[in-house]
Amino acid sequence: KAGVTQTPRYLIKTRGQQVTLSCSPISGHRSVSWYQQTPGQGLQFLFEYFSETQRNKGNFPGRFSGRQFSNSRSEMNVSTLELGDSALYLCASSLDGVGDTQYFGPGTRLTVL
Amino acid sequence: DAKTTQPPSMDCAEGRAANLPCNHSTISGNEYVYWYRQIHSQGPQYIIHGLKNNETNEMASLIITEDRKSSTLILPHATLRDTAVYYCIVRAIASSGSARQLTFGSGTQLTVLP
Numbered sequence: 001k002a003g004v005t006q007t008p009r010y011l012i013k014t015r016g017q018q019v020t021l022s023c024s025p026i027s028g029h030r031s032v033s034w035y036q037q038t039p040g041q042g043l044q045f046l047f048e049y050f051s052e053t054q055r056n057k058g059n060f061p062g063r064f065s066g067r068q069f070s071n072s073r074s075e076m077n078v079s080t081l082e083l084g085d086s087a088l089y090l091c092a093s094s095l096d097g098v099g100d101t102q103y104f105g106p107g108t109r110l111t112v113l
Numbered sequence: 114d115a116k117t118t119q120p121p122s123m124d125c126a127e128g129r130a131a132n133l134p135c136n137h138s139t140i141s142g143n144e145y146v147y148w149y150r151q152i153h154s155q156g157p158q159y160i161i162h163g164l165k166n167n168e169t170n171e172m173a174s175l176i177i178t179e180d181r182k183s184s185t186l187i188l189p190h191a192t193l194r195d196t197a198v199y200y201c202i203v204r205a206i207a208s209s210g211s212a213r214q215l216t217f218g219s220g221t222q223l224t225v226l227p
Contacts, residue, residue, distance in 0.1 A: 004156075033214060043157075045214035056214060090156050092215070101147075102215060104156035 002027065004093050004105035012111045018079040021108045025072050025093030032074040033102060034066060037088040049074050050096065086112045117201045122222040131188040133221050135201030138182040144205045146177060147215070148186045150197040157200065160186065191225045198222050
């Protein structure tokens with residue numbers, strides 16, 4: 001079974017731009033969670049989607065948003081990029097998110113100049 | 114979710130067993146112990162998890178003490194490719210249906226030496 005895939009793998013943007021990242025979960029998985037990882041803050045939870053609904057949200061500003069499609073694929077969007085948004089963005093999928101194992105994708109490395 | 118404490122770094126000789134400890138003294142009865150590892154700049158990789166019994170899979174063994182306040186991840190024959198940051202996480206199984214995000218600490222940097 002194919003793992004979690006994320007596209008693109010690398011991205012360079014400038015301040016003020018917006019960006020959209022994509023995540024395809026493992027086949028059959030309905031929950032997708034997004035995390036941001038930076039050297040200073042470690043791995044931080046952004047939000048989780050299940051059946052096209054945001055079910056849980058971390059402590060990030062409204063510039064960070066996401067959505068999930070009927071095939072469980074998910075996208076996250078960051079508007080008005082700031083230098084501090086440079087990070088590895090990780091997506092994880094699980095069957096239903098309620099306590100079962102999350103499997104991570106390879107991540108998207110975003111650099112904001 | 115309960116907090117965990119791990120040593121910041123450990124070394125292990127190639128071919129030897131790597132034993133990574135984790136303290137989770139405030140763990141609750143409905144919380145599992147999960148282990149992930151992250152090789153530099155890649156996504157975290159799930160290794161193993163358990164509730165109170167010892168667990169083994171093709172990657173590792175997990176030993177949980179009887180009082181569940183600590184656990185040890187064992188890589189039986191470490192290779193250079195096992196060099197990574199290892200994260201121990203405790204996570205409740207939510208009964209309400211709401212999602213439970215993973216909370217990662219600082220982890221243990223395991224370096225396997227040739």
